[in-house]
Amino acid sequence: MNQISNAIATRDNGPAAMVEQYRADLELVMPSHLQARVGAWIRNTQGLLRRDPKLMEAAQNDVGQFIAVLMDAGRLGLEPGTEQYYLIPRWNKKKRCTEVTGVRGYQGEIELMYRAGAVSSVIVEAVYTNDQFQFRPGRDERPLHDIDWDAEDRGxxxxxxxxxxxxxxxxxxxxxxxxxxxxxxRAKSDSANGKYPERSPWNTDEEAMWLKTGAHRLTKWVPTSAEYMREQLRSKAVVDGELRPEPLPVTIPAPAPGTVDDDYDEDPIEGELVED
Known part of the structure; x- marks a missing residue:
């Protein structure tokens, strides 16, 4: 009987059960498009744990860290365990165990820009050595990128x-x-340089992380969903020509230090290379 009780207690305190227990908190920080399907979002996350023993182990080592990562994905409105938002076991030297860290993917970065409503399209492309690329800042509005789609190797x-x-x-x-x-x-990425680099998207999908880095730098110049939501609240302060008290601004909490592997944020540059 004690064994059964212990098994139930362990199950109820595990990461998968904790995700369900935090449903209300997750729903509170999620944008409206995810709130309607928070149940599916939670089930998909629980499925990730069942299918990935290493991820489950990392989540069990520090459930609080795991929930913090999910809260970050939720507040951004991104799907964890996808190319929008990677979940990766990371070695913590101080704790001497693995824990879960979150890494935004390039699709997640692009999703945030589209959701803001200010853009009609976002272009993020990788250039290979056998491609033709030209961009002259101040003279060209957009890059010219020619690809030989028949080439077996783009370099x-x-x-x-x-x-x-x-x-x-x-x-x-x-x-x-x-x-x-x-x-x-890449040098600033804990997941790429940790104990389990083979799990890092920097090593499993290098092109995707190049694209992610480019998209991430672009967010300095393009509105993101968080900015857009605050602006929407301000605009609602005036209804039918009547000035109403402006609602308090929405504060979306930043993830705790070390929760997400997204520390690099250098100033972007404009293109400087010209090829004929």
């Missing part, structure tokens, strides 16, 4: 660029990053 990753077309047709600042910029971003 090695060389650049990544990102820009957005705004709803009014204007082009945002164009961000272009080279290998040096990508190397600096």
């Amino acid at each position: 090695e990753l060389r650049l990544v660029y990102a820009y957005a077309v705004m709803k009014d047709g204007a082009t945002s600042k164009v961000v272009v990053l080279n290998k040096g910029h990508i190397a600096k971003a």
Whole structure:
């Protein structure tokens, strides 16, 4: 009888059960489009744990850290365990065990820009050594990127660029990053340089992380959903020409230090390379 009781207690205190217990808190920080399907979001997260023993072990080692990562994904309105938001076991030297960290993917970065409602399209592309790329800041509005789609090998990753077309047709600042910029971003990633680098998207999907870095830098110049929501609240202060008390601004808490593997944030550069 004691064994059964202990098993139930262990199950109820495990990461999967804790996700359900925090349903109300997760729903509170989620944007409206996720609140309607919070149940599916939670079930998908629980399924990730069941399918990945290493992730389950890392979540069990520090359930609080795991929940903090999920709260970060939830407040951003992103799906954990996808290319929007990776969940990765990371070695914690102080605790001497693995814990779960979150890594935003390039699809997540792009999703946040689209959701803000200020852009009509977001372009994030990788340039390989056999591609033709041209961009002259101050003269070209957008990069010219030619790809030989019949080529069996486009060569090695060389650049990544990102820009957005705004709803009014204007082009945002164009961000272009080279290998040096990508190397600096990767060097600051705990997941890429930890005890389990084979689990890091930097090693499992390098191109995706180049794209993510470019998209992340572009967010400096393009509104994100958090900014947009605050602006929407301000606009609602005036209804039918009547000035009403402005509601308190929405405060979306930042993740705790070390919760997410997204520390790199250097100033973006405009493209400087011109090829004929």
